[in-house]
Amino acid sequence: MDDQTRIELEAAAFRAMRHHLMEKRTDVQNIDMMNLAGFCRNCLSRWYQEAANDRGIDMTKDEAREIFYGMPYDEWRDQFQTEATAETQKAFEKSFAENVGTKV
Template sequence: MDDQTRIELEAAAFRALREHLMEKRTDVQNIDMMNLAGFCRNCLSRWYQEAANERGIEMGKEEAREIFYGMTMDEWKANYQTDAPPEKQDAFKTSFAENVGNKG
């Protein structure tokens, strides 16, 4: 497989993942994703931001999130985010420290 085809397939897979998380499974909470898998929608938007920054494209965290989410974080939270019980919040702190550290 040539490099261009690989890049196109990787981009298609990313778009499918984004669509799945943003349109088909809005019920899945970021905190649950982070606690179970060590990443969430915010991580995906941060990786997008980091890739842009590495290529000399200035992009901040909020801009990257709005691009990934297709809306502001305030809109996402109002429409889809639910309150997490204390035990999930505690697990999140551990998962975040292990998987994101000071990158978040």
């Protein structure tokens, strides 16, 4: 497989994952994704921002989140995010530190 085809397939897979998370499974909470998989929608938007910045494209965290979420993050959070339990929040602190490398 040539590099261009591989890049196009990877991009298509990313778009399908984004669509799944943003359109079909808005019920899945970021905190649960982080606790189970070590990444969430915010991580995906951060990786998008980092890729843009690495290519000399100025992009803020908020701009990347709006691109990924399809709306301002605060709006998405208000529509779809639910309160996490104390137990879930504690697990998140551990997962965040292990996967992102800093304390929440």
